[in-house]
Amino acid sequence: MDELKPLLAELEHRPPPTLARQRLRLDEAVARAGRAGRGPARWFGGRRLAVGGALAGLAAAAGFAVPALVGTDTPAYALTKNPDGSINLQIHEFRDPDQVERDLAKLGVRADITYLPLGKRCGNSRGRLAPEDDVKIPLEMLNSKDPKVREEVWKRLDSRASARAVRAKNGITIYPEHIKPGRTVVLEVMENSAEPDGDRPRVLWQFGSRLVVGPVAPCQVVDDPTAHEIGDATPPPGS
């Protein structure tokens, strides 16, 4: 069939610049649908994290994954309140997240913590994202390999309230001043339980966080094939 292709290709025409008019038609229909309410199938919201997954992949690829963890004879975790009001969480063992939640609540932070093996993520949206945490990034930008575009993506990701509220610093550090009342910090921490073989770098653990308003749904675990990507070792700007 390949021999037919050149003959057929001679019959086709190049897309003209005026094709942009058709995108405007679509944009108008899209805007009307937006005004009419949410999408037609909220049950499909379970796939909402498709982009979240992509973000996680992007984060891992850009060196967001945080190498960590030694020693098992210490308590499962340590919570420390710092003089500047921030709270440091060091996880030594990936168990008993409920106790971490209770201790964080005593420090005034409502949190929902899920521990997962690396290679898994929560496939559902977990809850309604706080407006200050809902960043708009066009998919074309997410897919771009242009360093300038990637920098802009990082800038927007860093502009999210959750990026200011939960940072990969000395383990995980939480800054309560960036958490508005009524928000729950939804934290998903992925651990790579495989023994390091010392031969090649690998992602030891990584986390994702967001701020949710209202009830938080239980995590529905799905595969995350991007989790083990070491990436191009380019850290996000400012890190």
Next chain:
Amino acid sequence: MVAGETLPAVDDADIIAESLEHPERFSALFDRHAGTIYRYVSLRLGPEIAEDLVGDTFLIAFRRRGSYDADFRDARPWLLGIATRLITRHRRREVGRYRALERRAADAQVEGPEETITRNLAAASSRAALLRALSRLSRGDRDVLLLVAWSDMTYEQAAHALGIPVGTVKSRLNRARRKVREALGGINPLQEDSDG
């Protein structure tokens, strides 16, 4: 659809799923595939009405996104299927286009060294024969042939695009191939076992 092609981190099915809650995200699908749909429609109907049909295709796709089968991560077969059904409404225009192009190919004047003339005449001749064959194919056979030959779709994708069983795709394709082969006579650019 090309073997070995790397899918982007966020694939079409993700965009469509996202657009259920965030309709504005659907426009990303236009940015990805409008060019392909335009080339396909312009091949069959010419450039005059192709733009409008591309717009119609995406409007229909947007309205139907709730029933999209997420097993198909690449949305091109789905979009090309919608475009194909729109093209069907312009059957007369399509056949008229092939006939007009066939006449033009048959009347082609070629100049230059003898070798070039011979080659160009052969190309014009096979082009005219192909156009004649396309204008004579049944609508269903033509749909399958053009989708599979032009866009590199698999049988399964073509079946999905046209909403017909895979077996029907195969039988239509075989028939269409045979007819085009006959029309092309000795030129036979479709012979699969050809060693080139």
